[in-house]
Amino acid sequence: MGKDRLEAFSDGVIAVIITIMVLEMRVPHGGDLAALQSALPAFLSYVLSFVYIGIYWNNHHHMLHATRHVNGAVLWANLHLLFWLSLVPFATAWMGENHFAATPVSVYGFALLMPGFAYTMLQRKLVALEGPDSLLAKAVGEDTKGKLSLLLYVAAIPLAFLSPWISGALYVLVALMWLVPDRRIESRITNQ
């Protein structure tokens, strides 16, 4: 089974997710800078989520580039990932509208944790399909970065009730950790 349409559909869904988030950023009613400033928390939430969705797209791109086969189980694992990604705009808007209050910041961590899990599951299915000696299996390796991210999300969820800023810092940290595309795969492809 071809992977082309899986890529195309994922691109479509991710493209819509990344752009509809901007629709949740309500246009302020006044016409002065103070009105614009009221949109700042929503804007910062948007930036963070845009970066996260961008990271997912980038890594998804690299992962499927290194993949040769997909099957029905992969299609569903991919839809599962898209499902959790589709909830990111909701969590983003809720966090922005409530100016980084504890509960929405904690829930945002959950909204990042779930696509993290779903991505790991998709990755495992692909590695299993490609085999342990495949390019993908070698590129993924121990997936330390992936595991660490999940750990940090899990930590950020309760820590938001101590201080939302700790969780916010953790979300930014994980994003920075991933901001570079998955060079492991890229370098291996280049080295071949």
Place this chain on the structure above:
Amino acid sequence: MGKDRLEAFSDGVIAVIITIMVLEMRVPHGGDLAALQSALPAFLSYVLSFVYIGIYWNNHHHMLHATRHVNGAVLWANLHLLFWLSLVPFATAWMGENHFAATPVSVYGFALLMPGFAYTMLQRKLVALEGPDSLLAKAVGEDTKGKLSLLLYVAAIPLAFLSPWISGALYVLVALMWLVPDRRIESRITNQ
């Protein structure tokens, strides 16, 4: 005539449908868990519809994978399917906002029945085009699962007025029935 652009356009429309549903899930105004809880019925409706749209995309993917030709009639049968799918977000939001009241749950059944019919029609047109000995014709076979689904939707529409939960259970049942991609086609492709 090529089927590439038909697939691409369908992917685009389905990608938008599956993601705009999340826009209908209004972001709650308060910042606590009680506010989030008020979004629960909308969330559950969203999950169900996401799974349904995912099933349609998956089966559409498999069906067109097994198809070699399309013609003008197929383009229209496909648009007809997309039309009914495009109404699913509306029915989903109405059901969620009204906390699974009888009428919206019944109308939701209608909103599932119509794409079911449209899919069957599209499938018939494709089978007719491919011929009775084609891979697709053999894979579709009697289409028992398709017919049973239509029957269950038809039953769920009036049953919602007895109890919306019966209809809800039927919708979940049909979804579970289809959650596996159309292995008939997949296995036949693999066996070739």
Place this chain on the structure above:
Amino acid sequence: MGKDRLEAFSDGVIAVIITIMVLEMRVPHGGDLAALQSALPAFLSYVLSFVYIGIYWNNHHHMLHATRHVNGAVLWANLHLLFWLSLVPFATAWMGENHFAATPVSVYGFALLMPGFAYTMLQRKLVALEGPDSLLAKAVGEDTKGKLSLLLYVAAIPLAFLSPWISGALYVLVALMWLVPDRRIESRITNQ
């Protein structure tokens, strides 16, 4: 210059246009059939516009299928068409919300006339590029159906003030006229 990305981008824009129209159809507040009935004018407008956008996609598909080259002018003529198509959801929602009042029905005619013009312009540019003996030139021919459509839109715009139903009937008539994909091109391709 390749036509692939032009097709892909047009598919993307048209897919979004056809699906965001459903977002303009506000979910009714009550949970009974009377509430649903209040959405009927919006629904009827949606059906009509969905069919129109579907017709454009279909004909665009056929026209570009018969095209071998595109250039910068074609890219802009195509964007011009997409611009007017992107206004159809606005006109649709306005007509639906005002329950087919004279002015919105008239403006809707204008919203159909403009993409009609833009399509004709795009078609001319493509025919000029392909040459008078090309498959496309022969398939388009005199373009009687296209000219007649423009004429009927022009008639419907003032007639809405006599009775919106006359204009509505004309819009349905034009849609029916085009509901069949452009068989001229299809049959010529098949005959080759």
Place this chain on the structure above:
Amino acid sequence: MGKDRLEAFSDGVIAVIITIMVLEMRVPHGGDLAALQSALPAFLSYVLSFVYIGIYWNNHHHMLHATRHVNGAVLWANLHLLFWLSLVPFATAWMGENHFAATPVSVYGFALLMPGFAYTMLQRKLVALEGPDSLLAKAVGEDTKGKLSLLLYVAAIPLAFLSPWISGALYVLVALMWLVPDRRIESRITNQ
């Protein structure tokens, strides 16, 4: 690494951006021409932004057409461009709703400046990757038009507080300057 999926994803995002702008154009409540007229500033903002996004898509299309390789840094430079483009609908709606007041018109200039910068950065990364003798490097050349555009945006931002119409005129001027697709690249491709 292939550029196909980069193009496809960009097409998807730009297609959504260009069409969701129309969602920000609120459907007027009344059913007469006066109500429609109240949507005029929003409409004019929409036209301007549609043309700008169209220009970006067109130039992006030409630039990537002349590109053979992409790498991880290009993916991120491209996402950076898409990020700033995704804010154009927000700035457009704010300018339209406030009937071209000074602050929103100035902020709109910023919303045009940033994708301008991001495009220049993406272009540099691509030229560096392709090499100084590449088709792309020659086509881009000194990029006088690009630099002039950035200068005009920078001028328009403060000038809006003198008169929004000066800035508006500058935005229209830059758009006209670019309305022709990047013929430098196109002609060089043709000449090869």
